Amino acid sequence: MSDLFVHPSAVVEPGAKLGNGVRVGAFSYIADEVEIGANTEIGPHCSIHGPTRIGRDNRIIGHAAIGGEPQDKKYAGGRVELVIGDRNTIREFATINRGTEGAGGCTRIGDDNWLLAYTHVAHDCSVGNHCVFSNNATLAGHVSIGDHVILSGFVGIHQFCRIGAHAFIGMGAFVNGDVPPFVMVAQEGYGRPRGINSEGLKRRGFDAGRISSIKRAYRALYVSGTSLEEARAKLAEIAGESEDVRAVLEFIDSGERPLLR
Template sequence: MATIHPTAIVEPGAQLGDAVSIGAYSIVRENVRIDEGTSVGPHCVIEGHTTIGRDNRIFQFCSLGAMPQDKKYAGEPTRLEIGDRNTIREFCTFNIGTVQDVGVTRLGDDNWIMAYVHLAHDCQVGSNTIFANNATLGGHVEIGDWVILGGLSGVHQFVKIGPHAMAGFASHVSQDVPPFMMVNGNPLSVHGINAEGLRRRGFTPERIAAVKQMHRLLYRQGHTLAEARKAIGAMAPQAPEAAEDIALMASFLDASKRGIVR
């Protein structure tokens, strides 16, 4: 059975799984589903067509599932989907999607989301990310798995950040960030690869060497982007143990529409 504080409001139609807890003065609206083991702290508002998975920890004063901050929004039944085992700290705001995009804002599994983080409409966030305090995503942003965003960082709408990338404190991210890269500043610049993060995730020395070579091709050898992309594709036969990493980088570069940070 769910545990609901006497001062909380859970509207008819809301679905609460076993061992869900709802804190004092929180509000859960009718189209919300919260799965087993998730805890919601006091003074939270969860609304819209919002689905929250298992074993999440949602701290006080969060607003999840509110309408998007988009003047074109006309009340369409778009959604917010949150996966499992996420930590969502105080004062976070996650909005539902819009019909101009896929209509869903998504957060994956096992993410560590610190205070005052904003996920705008239609953002797609993977799993195992870390967003430090006040990290803010504009609409339609895509964040890959294992990304780290430093505190007070801002990500421009429609930007993509590839898996395993890291942005330092107060970064202004207005162009796509390729996988594995470490970026910082305003204007944004690349400061190498996220080598320590890759080692912590079990990347072998051979895979890290291949990532370093991709960084050199993109940023250190004077190639045009087209030349670097061709050279990265040619790496696969010489580095079979890093074939998936090379393919990930190649597909990211091919899909980039805003252009990568250079």
């Protein structure tokens, strides 16, 4: 590869450091505090924000968004970073965020990985080496991925989960627990209701009485084993003392598609 090349339409801030043989495509943006190692190729319309360190011999294809702020409401603008190793391929529209202050402040990706189109690596994740993330695979925050892991298309990994080395996650699977090394995970059926969002309600100021009424409504609708009409009658009873349950009833009555049960 030839010496450093930056397309005339690209913007490279003065504080960026580009190694020998780096190529920056048309209309791409490289911010201050970005370091890019030798022979790495940045395609057109990419954005790389800092602090970010990228190793050598990487290929970042067009429209990737690298090193953006963490998508975390608690983030207050502190200095956090992203570190990417060597020989990775990052395809179109992939997004990789920097870390957060309270979790070490760093998102890390190792060497020789393939992150295909529309993949997302959220804040404070750690990805090993030789992994393949197929199209639209998504990591929530604080996920740890071992070496040689394959995530099939449309896989979603819940925050704080660990995926052990050599694991395989099948297409469309949603993972909300740790997966040991070597294990295969497959999608099983469609989504099912799994209780109410109690923690989220507490964070939004719902008191114990309100949450208790909502739980009673949930049990009537999903746990009692009755028909929808019978469950609706029970909801109507509870709604007499709960504005929240009345809102549930209004939602059911106003829907055009069948209720997920």
